[in-house]
Amino acid sequence: MxxxxxxxxxxxxxxxxxxxxxxxxxxxxxxxxxxxxxxxxxxxxxxxxxxxxxxxxxxxxxxxxxxxxxxxxxxxxxxxSDFSVLDHINENKEYWKPVFYDSAVNDGKYWRDMYVNGExxxxxxxxxxxxxxxxxxxxxxxxxxxxxxxxxxxxxxxxxxxxxxxxxxxYCHATYALYGSKLPQVIQGETLVLTADSWGDGQNWSAYLSDEQGRLNKIGGGKDHSVARVYRFVTLILGMKPNEHEYKVMGLSGYSRHSKYTRAVEDIFDEILTFENGIFVSPKPLKESYFDLKERLEGHRFDNIAFAVQNWATRVTGDWMKYWLEKTSSRNVCFSGGLSMNIKSNGDLLSLPEIDWMSVPASGGDESGSIGACFAAAIEEGETITPIKSAYLGHVNGVMGEEDKWQFGVQAANDDPDNYLELQNIEAKGLAKLLANNVIVARCVGPMEFGARALGNRSILANPSDVGNLKRINDAIKNRDFWMPFTPSILKEDTDLYLLNPKKVVSPFMTIGFETTDRAKRDLIAAVHPGDFSARPQFVSKEINPEYWELIHAFKEITDVPALLNTSLNLHGDPMNCSIADAARTLSLSALEVLALPGERLLVKKDALEKVESIFEA
Missing domain, CATH: 3.30.420 (Nucleotidyltransferase; domain 5)
Structure with missing residues (x-):
């Protein structure tokens, strides 16, 4: 079927x-x-x-x-997509404030007028x-x-x-949570499946129990797990775009060390929501999510707010998760929905003594709903389901005609293809030599990753041991916020060198945060969080992505570091690149010098050719 x-x-x-x-x-x-x-x-x-x-x-x-x-x-x-932070604030002032405070009708006139006016x-x-x-x-x-x-x-x-x-x-989030990654053989019988997000079909959380046949039986659900919604409006209050920049708040949370001040902010969030004795409790519920919350947070510093909301979100979600683990006598949990995108929380949840094993599949936001719907239909049809083994499910070069030619992308950037040279037969060892010499390498090879995380096939890669690569990528290529960490892609068999992972959980999708070893603070200094030295790693398996594994292995042979710094291949504000043309456009419009292409090809800017060739010849 x-x-x-x-x-x-x-x-x-x-x-x-x-x-x-x-x-x-x-x-x-x-x-x-x-x-x-x-x-x-x-x-x-x-x-x-x-x-x-x-x-x-x-x-x-x-x-x-x-x-x-x-x-x-x-x-x-x-x-x-197009609303700025100011647009979101104006929407709250002009539409939602009258609804909550002046008894205005929630009829959508604000957006209807915008539509009629072509705005x-x-x-x-x-x-x-x-x-x-x-x-x-x-x-x-x-x-x-x-x-x-x-x-x-x-x-x-x-x-x-x-x-x-x-x-x-x-239900779609739950089917994706269960089947969105391969479960280890040690997991037998009933598994707890939890979902949480801001809102969907009248609820913001659900609890299911899967049986040995892979069927899902709903055991709970409701609309009172408002953590994701509060986190979203904290994002706006801190001057960032809701529904997009929550990860920036998560990144910012790793810097605050002022427990005296963060505790005061956590107290504010605890008045909004806690989880006690199996139910969500709101001692002082919000009247609405923007103005009331903003007033309560007034006078508290941005980094303390970020730390407090992150800590509170993890604690409330952890108490909720522990309740359902105890209620079902399960020690294994599958987790999806928008809240599962909080990698830092996931790492803290994994450390709970009540959990033996945890699965968080790739990109559990609504984008994965289409996959969950497939699983839901397959269950209904009585199909035998194979769990997802990898997230390399997207575009394969060759389907899109001109868009799979680098010349098309260079011209789209108003650049001349004559400014580039395509080198042939550049094996993994050659790319590894470039990386070891601190050349930043873009890579557009193989099927595109699904979801929010670049997993090597649509990635910008760098030497993780040189902290200067942080500034090079941020300033000249990505224009990212200075406080945001990058990610290490680590050979699966070498993760114990860098990660504290006592439960031996495998995280191939960059969905779980880990504390790191002293060696990681040396070898991966450019790819761990600059504030707390945590990592949101990708475990790279030779079985799943042999070409990417070979590249990291070749880098290891040169540097004794079995990992690379990895960030998504795109310009600031753009989606992750899809086609070769997209990647070539990014190359043209940034300070990137080289782009690895399928078939062991390397696209090089001519003004960087001498440097590249000298590294190959060394």
């Missing part, structure tokens, strides 16, 4: 399953070049069908759609958004988009006449 999974909300995506195996998954933003694209994922569907079905969509047996309630505003107005329109959304001109209620718009428009769009654009099913938001 062939199943197509679709997500039509924040960071839209599509996934394809053949006979219980996920063979492809990709986010729409990679094709529209608009970060966090909200859309009917037409381009993603076409890419998957072309790559895996020979362009014949009639081979599909079933289409599975993630979430019963699609946000009609986000499809029409680009709140997730902040969502581009490349892939469907007709003129429903925004109707006089129906927001509930009516939600029902129309969710139950009619997305299915009608599928049938119109692709002439698909087969069955379409819609699955619950948190």
């Amino acid at each position: 062939i199943i197509l999974g679709l997500h039509c909300g924040h960071n839209s995506s599509a996934a394809l399953m053949k006979d219980g195996v996920i063979v492809g998954a990709v986010q729409e933003e990679r094709f529209t070049k608009c970060k966090n694209q909200v859309a009917f994922p037409e381009k993603s569907i076409r890419n998957l069908v072309d790559a895996h079905l020979g362009g014949d969509i009639s081979l599909l047996d079933h289409v599975a759609m993630f979430t019963k309630n699609v946000d009609p505003i986000g499809l029409a107005i680009s709140r997730y 902040k329109l969502n581009q490349n959304q892939g469907l007709d958004t003129d429903y925004m001109k109707s006089s129906g209620s927001l509930e009516d718009l939600t029902r129309y988009v969710s139950d009619e428009l997305r299915i009608a769009t599928l049938r119109d654009k692709f002439r698909f006449g087969g069955p379409c099913s819609i699955y619950d938001h948190h």
Whole structure:
């Protein structure tokens, strides 16, 4: 059976399953070049069908759609991609404050007027958004988009006449939590499956128990786990974009050391929410999430707020997780949903004595809902499901014509292809020599990673032992915030050299934070957190990605360091690069000098050729 999974909300995506195996998954933003694209994922569907079905969509047996309630505003107005911090603040002042404080009607007029006036329109959304001109209620718009428009769009654009099913938001997160990574053989019998996020289909958390047959039985759920929502508004209060920059708050939290001041801020969050005796408790609940929270945090310093919200979020989530572990007598947990994107929390949760083993699959936000929908449909159809082994599920070079040619990307950057030279037969040893000599190497090789984390195939790589590489990448290529850490990709068999991992959990997707050894503070100084020296590592397996493993192994032979600094291949504000043309454009518009391409090719800027050749010859 062939199943197509679709997500039509924040960071839209599509996934394809053949006979219980996920063979492809990709986010729409990679094709529209608009970060966090909200859309009917037409381009993603076409890419998957072309790559895996020979362009014949009639081979599909079933289409599975993630979430019963699609946000009609986000499809029409680009709140997730184009809203600035000021736009979000104005939205709270002009729309939500009157609703919460002046008894105004929550009718969506603010966004409807914006749509009629042609302001902040969502581009490349892939469907007709003129429903925004109707006089129906927001509930009516939600029902129309969710139950009619997305299915009608599928049938119109692709002439698909087969069955379409819609699955619950948190059930899809739960199926992804269970099947989104390969479970170790030691895990037998019942496993606790937890999900948590800001909101979806009327809830923000769920608890399931899986049996030996892989079926999920729901044992709990609710709408009172408001941690993710509070964290989102703290992001805005600190002057960063909600629904995108929460990871920056997480990164900032690693710097504060002022327990006297952070404890006072944690007390504020504890008044908002704690978890006690099996229930969420709010001694002093928020009236709403922005103005009330902002007033309570007034006068507290930014780093103390970041530390406190991170610590509070982990503690509340940990107490909730411990309750369900005790209730089910399980010592193993699978975790997904937007809150599972907090890598630092995941590491602290793993350290709980109540947990023997923990799985956090790649990119558990709503983008993975399309994969979860495939799993949900497969369970319903009685299919035998194969858990995901790797996140290399995206675009494979060669499907997109011109966009898979580097000349196309260079020209898109208004550059001349004659300014570049393509070197042949550059093996892993050659790239490793460049890296060992502190040349920063971009790599666009093999299938693209699914999700938010670059896992080596669409990555910018550097020597992790030279702290100067932090500044080089930040200033000349990525323009990242100075406090944000990079990531080490470490050979799986050598992770004990650098990570404190007493439970021997394998983390191939960069989803769990770890404390590090003294050797890591030397060998990986540019790839660990500058404040607390923690790491959000990728365990690189020779079985899963032999080419990337070979590169790191070759670097180890030269430097005795079995790891590389890894960050995503893109310019600031762009999605992770997809095609060779995307990568060549990034090369052209940045201070990068070299780009590794499929077939052991290396694209080099001519003004860097002499340096590159001298390193090869040394």
